Amino acid sequence: MTTEDVPLLAGEHLTRVFGRGRDAVRAVDDVSLALRPGEITTVVGESGSGKSTLARLLLRLLTPTAGRLLLDGRDVTRTSDTTAYWRDVQAVFQDPFSAFNQFFTVRRLMARARRLLGPDLTDARVAEALEQVGLRPGDVLGRYPHQLSGGQRQRVMIARALLVRPRVLIADEATSMLDASLRATILNVLTDLRAETGLAILFITHDIGQACYVSDRVLVMRSGRVVESGPTDEVIFAPTHEYTRRLLADVPRLHG
Template sequence: MSELRFEDVSVHYGSRRHGLTAVQNANLTVPDGQIVGLVGESGSGKSTLARAAVGLASVTTGRILLDGAPVPLRGSRRPVQLVFQDPYSSLDPRMTVGASIGEAIPRRAPVAGAVLDRRAEVARLLGLVELDPDLARAFPGRLSGGQRQRVALARALAARPEVVIADEITSALDVSIQGTVLNLLHKLLRELGISMLFISHNLAVVRYVATSIAVMYLGQIVENGPADDVLGDPQHPYTRDLLAAVPDPGHPPDRPDDPAVRAVADAEPADPHRPPTGCRYHTRCPIGPLVRPDRARCRTEVPTTDHRHHAACHYASSAEPALLTGDPTTQRSTS
């Protein structure tokens, strides 16, 4: 069993007066053997939550648990591993591929009394991510972006993790390569039985890989549920807006004279250093006080999550269904 759980996790940077709360009271579960997608725009707190899980960001309040116990952040055992977004900066250019992967291999063999052949283990890990074992002698500068990201994934797997956190690992890759990396993740999930938190701003990608989806806005998780339910019947207006941003030839965009469109277009983005009171999305919400003055409670009252998908919205039932079309599998590379 390898269940990763975030319980009321908050991460605050800086002083209490002048600092920034990047994550506030986040509750999220990554079940054993499943991929959970975490989506949201830049600055929503996704990467901070990922860094907190591996000890790169200090948790201000709350707990991060693996199978009910605190995640080990020190020592040789690191059961939660993070794959970073940029494959060009995540590898040391002065180290060979084999050295980078070998550095993450535990010193002790997985079987008591056995002698671990590190060179053979590096070759096995490269084969696991569908790379030629001969690349172990190469330096990162010789590799393409897709190859570097696979090496970074192999390095994370070298630590024999129970949970892998993939932070925007396809965003820096060409579209033609993204599909092959996503297929690789599915394969590894089946073969290794690991759990994964997959972070992305691309809903089409998350829909393809994730069994459940959590939506994050301005440091808070505003909706969470099974992938098909969240994407097929979104309850929070922010989720609906994310879906509407995905190009869909079958559904033309809203008319320019739509008051909701005009209100949202004229709204200023919220300042994360001084988040809005009440519902944090009310300053941009197309079903909130920008469009409906009678919904002033959104400005002052923090919404509960007593709705479908735990949607943090006073008027969750007012969110109209939206369907996501397009499948990233059509963008797969056959190579």
């Protein structure tokens, strides 16, 4: 395998079991995936399918029961330096309002990245990150989260992730709390970032329609397992698994 063939981030046979004995639950069961520069990979499935547990494994917020996590082809599954890892792999979560300290201005929220960036976190870098997601720094830096719209809060969360110039962005249900127009705005931000920066993006959603809109590749999860995967057009327009076809039945416009 050449250097060009090695994905930025890969999971090999990732498994996470909660509980023991008869009470054991395989939240993620033998899942493999590869995230490559400039590609958006979408994991889609209903609530309880294991999507968010998979995201936490890839973010090293959970340790796999079995399987490996590889960054640039190196096994980092159980290495101790998570700070270095999080410079490369950043997250955007579902609810920025609960993720942010409501008593901090955007300026102070952004400054919390100093633990990863140290003196490299400059005012110019903060402004650059906000502009990357379509926000004017002067309009938002002095505001508190409750003074922002839902779309602005989500874009601030993306900008905070971008401060460290990560190579991988994991967006876990990043649009699920937004209305349709704001969802489209955030999806466009992600696709623009992919094109402009070469980020590898993992987009997690229960909405297979959004997968069609943004992704290069799709993985369909059910009960902790990947039941179908491949290039987006193949999975969306020629599904082979009954579960995928059932998800698509809720999005009739894709078949019109």
